[in-house]
Amino acid sequence: MNCRTFRKHIVTLLDADPGDPMHVELSAHLRSCPKCAETHDQMARTLSALQPSHGVTAGPLFKERVMSRIVKLQATNRHETIRWQPVRARVWRPAVAVAAAVLTVAAISQIWRSNVDRGVPPTRPAFSLLSQAWAAEAALFAGDEIRHCANEIIVTPVDDPELAGMRWTPLVSLEATGRQRIHQLALAAKPGETYTVHDYVWYDPPTGRFTRLLTVGDQPIFANSYDGKAIYRLEVGDGTRRVAKTPVAESFKPPTSPASVFGLGAGIRSTLDEDDASVVVPAGHQTLSDGSQARVLKAASGSADSYYLFKVRESDNRIAETEWIAKGQSMLVTRRVRTETVAKPGVGWDLAEVSAMPVGKGGPANVAISPDMVVPDVSIQRMVDKATFETYIFATDPPWAGKRQISDILDLPSPPHRMFSIAYRADDGRHVVLAQVHSYNKFFGAMSEIHEANVLYESTAGVKVLAMPAERSTWLAGILLKSARYWIKDPASEDRTGYLLRTPEGTYPALAVNGRLSDDELHALIDSLVPAKQFCPND
C-alpha cells in the first residue's frame, strides 16, 4: 500500500474491524510510514477534540419509564402487535426473481425517454397496510384443518394486439428437493378476447400437504401437489397428459410460507416485500363485484400508466383482488372467490382425479408455461449454452468487489430467449451489475439514435461505452441495481452510474455501478470484458 491509498482509506481504521483485509493493510502501512502515522494522529486528535466531554445523558429512571409505558400499552392493546414472518434476506427467494426479470425488461422502453416519470410520492402507511394484508393472507393457510381457496385469473378484453398478447403471471411450483421454482404462465389472447383461469388450492397446515390445480374451462393446465411422501406434477403435452410422481428427498421440507407459493399474489408479493416502500401509494376506494368496499393500493415502478393495484377489503383487511394495468388498460384481474375449511381436498393430494380427467380437444391455445423465470447462481458455461447471442464476462473481477453471481432469467418479451445478469456485491458499496438481454439487443440495434451516440471509451476488445444523458444513466443504473437487489442487498445510491455498451457482435450489455468509478477504474472494467466462451475453459 502506498501513502496515497492509505490516506484515501484512512477512515477505515476508525471502525475496529481487524479482520477486514483493508484494515490489516492500513495498519501495516501505519506502522511503517511515519508521515502517514502523523496524518492518522491528526485525524484522531481532531475527532477527540470534537468528542463532547460533558455528555448529555438520559435521566436516571429513563429505562424504567420506557418499559413501564410499553407494558401499559400492551395491556391496553393500544398498539396491535403483528407477528411478522422473519425475513431471511440472505436466502434466495424465487419470487424476488420476478422483480429481476420485470425490472430489467422494463428498462428497455424507458432508457431513451426524455422524461422519466417518477410517479406519485410514496407513503409508508400504504406499504404498511399492504404488509398487513400480506400477513392476513398468510394467516389463511394456518390452523389445524384443511384450507381451501379458489381464485379467478381473468384475462380481460384488450383491443391492442400487442398488449393482448403479452399477458402473464408468475406461477410457483415445489420440487421434490424442496426447491421452489417460478415459472411464467403466459396468458395471451386475441384482441377483444377474454377468458378465465380457475386456480384451486387445498392446504393441510399440520402436514404441509397441498394440491394446486389451474384450469381453463374443463382443461387442467397446471397441477402440483404433495401427499406427504412425494411431489406430483402434471405434465401436459400435445394432446397428452400425465401426472409425474417423484418421492421427496430426505432434505425436503414443506413450504414454511405457503402463501408465497400459492397465495394470492404469490410471486408478486416478495417483489414488494424485499424492496423499499417507495413503490406503494394509496389509490382511493372501490366497490368490489361482491358489493364490499376495498381500499386500493397502487404499486408502481417508474411508469405512470403501468402498475399493479391491490384491493384490500375493508371488512377483513385482506387482499380481495389484484389487477395489472399496462398502458392504462386492465390486463389481468386475479380475484379471490372462495376461502373455506373443508374435510378433504376436492382434488386428491396425489392428483388422481387429474390423471383420470378426459383429454379434451383443442384447449386454450394461448396459455403456455415457460419454466424457470429465473435460475440463480449459474455457471459461465450454462450462460454460454443457454444464450442465443454472444455473452461477455469480466475476465478479471472488479478489484473492489466480492463474489460474482450470474442469474439466468427468462426474457419476458421474447420467450424462450434468456437474459443474464452478472452481479458483484462490493464491500465499499460500489456494487456492479451487467445485464445482457436479448430484447435489449433487438431494441437498441434498431434505434438510429444509438448508432449515432458518442463513444466515451473503446476497450482493446472493441467494447464501446456509449454516451448517455446523466438522468438516463442514473435511471438505468437504478433499474439494474434494483433487479439484482436479492444479491447486492443495498438500495441504489444517489451517485449510481449506468452505462450502455456495444460489443463488436452488435449486442448491447447494460452496466450499472452503485457509485462512481474513476476513469481508470471504468476503463479497466471495460477492458476486462471478454466473450464468455473464451473464458469457459478456465471456469
Added chain:
Amino acid sequence: MEEGSPQPAQTWQGGWPDTLEQFEHLVEMFQDRMVRYAFRRLGNLHEAEEAAQEVFVRAYFDQANRRTTTYVSAYLYRVAANLCTDLLRKRRRPTVALEHVDAAAMTANSPTGPQALAGVEEQARIEQLLARLPRRQAEVIRLRIFGELRMAEIAEVVGCPVATVKSRLRYGLTKLRKILPPQWETIS
C-alpha cells in the same frame, strides 16, 4: 483500530429483541445516545427525553418497519430523526440551531442541571464548527461522534454506500482539522 482514535460505541450484536427483557437491554444500550441526538435536534432536554422514550416505544411495537433494517442503531436513529422532525413541525417553528440558543435557558428545568448546561455549551461550540462544513459531511460527522455509529450504520441512516460515508467523513475531518482552534486539541 489504532491507539488514539476514538472508537465507536458498543454495537448491538443480536438481531431485533424478541422479549421484553432483551428489549430492556437495548434501551439501556441506546438511551443516552437517543437522548443526545434528540437534544441536538430539539434543543430542550425535557423534550429530548420524551422524544427518546417515544422512539423506543415505537420501535417495540413497529415490527412492520423495523424488519427491513439491517442495523438496530440505524433504525433507531431514523425513527428519532422522523420523530424530531414531526415535533418541530408541530411546534410551527424552525429547527433551533444549537449554536444560537441560550444554554442556561434551555437547561433551566433539566433533570441533570449543571452537567447538561456544560454539555449544551460545549455542543454549541462544536455545532459552530460543523456549520462551516457541507451539510452532508457535517451530518456524517455528527452521527459518528454523537451517534457513535459505525460506517455501515451511518450508511444505512443516510441512505448511501459505505464508500460515500467514508469519503464524506474523510473530507469533513480534513476541513475540520484546518479550522479547529488550536486550544481545542490541547484541551482534549
